[in-house]
Amino acid sequence: MSGHVAIVTGANHGIGAATAEALAAAGCAVLCAYWRVHDPVDPAVPQRYRDSRERDADHVVAAIETAGGRATAVEADLTDPAAPAHLFDLAEERLGPVDVLVNNATGWIQDTFTPAETDHHGRALGPVTAATWSQQFTVDALAPALLIAEFARRHAARGATWGRIVGLTSGGELGFPEEVSYGAAKAAQTNYTMSAAVELAPLGITANMVHPPVTDTGWVTDSIRDVVAGSPRLVHVATPAEVAEVIAYLASDAAALITGNVITLR
Numbered sequence: 001m002s003g004h005v006a007i008v009t010g011a012n013h014g015i016g017a018a019t020a021e022a023l024a025a026a027g028c029a030v031l032c033a034y035w036r037v038h039d040p041v042d043p044a045v046p047q048r049y050r051d052s053r054e055r056d057a058d059h060v061v062a063a064i065e066t067a068g069g070r071a072t073a074v075e076a077d078l079t080d081p082a083a084p085a086h087l088f089d090l091a092e093e094r095l096g097p098v099d100v101l102v103n104n105a106t107g108w109i110q111d112t113f114t115p116a117e118t119d120h121h122g123r124a125l126g127p128v129t130a131a132t133w134s135q136q137f138t139v140d141a142l143a144p145a146l147l148i149a150e151f152a153r154r155h156a157a158r159g160a161t162w163g164r165i166v167g168l169t170s171g172g173e174l175g176f177p178e179e180v181s182y183g184a185a186k187a188a189q190t191n192y193t194m195s196a197a198v199e200l201a202p203l204g205i206t207a208n209m210v211h212p213p214v215t216d217t218g219w220v221t222d223s224i225r226d227v228v229a230g231s232p233r234l235v236h237v238a239t240p241a242e243v244a245e246v247i248a249y250l251a252s253d254a255a256a257l258i259t260g261n262v263i264t265l266r
């Protein structure tokens with residue numbers, strides 16, 4: 001992927017950080033976009049997960065540069081509608097025109113329609129409110145839509161003929177119980193991405209969504225591992241690097257015929 005430039009959102013930890021490193025290892029220059037999140041203390045959520053969400057992405061850039069790659073880190077609040085254009089401006093200034101977009105960032109909040117105060121793993125739940133809806137849909141639906149639009153506009157303006165869009169989703173046909181706004185926002189992002197696959201195909205752009213398995217980005221506990229082990233449909237607790245390998249493949253020349261898909265990993 002030498003000569004390509006990627007924007008990866010949510011690149012300070014977990015799947016985003018692993019994806020940035022995987023793309024860089026393949027020769028892609030990467031803008032690591034991130035936003036530090038300070039989660040409230042929850043006894044059922046490991047401290048290491050909260051710590052990882054509070055970090056910047058400088059350690060990701062350092063790892064990429066140590067391995068001989070090119071990267072830069074930018075903190076950007078994706079609830080700001082001006083953020084997508086700002087990210088593309090910075091990427092073009094520091095690295096070159098962007099032809100790979102990975103919509104990984106999430107505004108993850110656990111909300112529910114029920115009066116329950118905790119989920120089945122003991123993690124805190126809150127009710128669906130205008131605030132929880134706005135946070136989820138702004139980061140997980142509006143921001144990806146604006147990033148795709150910015151990507152397409154600049155791609156067409158320079159007459160480019162090669163591009164890759166990859167998003168990450170979660171939930172399923174029956175929504176995402178106990179994370180209802182998160183699941184709904186990811187469904188909206190999926191719809192935007194599928195539309196992009198059709199509309200942007202004449203420009204040489206592919207667009208796909210990846211549905212990771214349970215992935216240990218720091219939040220997985222023994223209770224969650226037990227659920228995976230006993231589930232007929234869940235197979236693995238994946239590492240971020242394993243998911244990143246699939247994303248990097250979808251961003252490669254080898255995946256030119258793969259577009260308009262939700263790829264479920266198990």
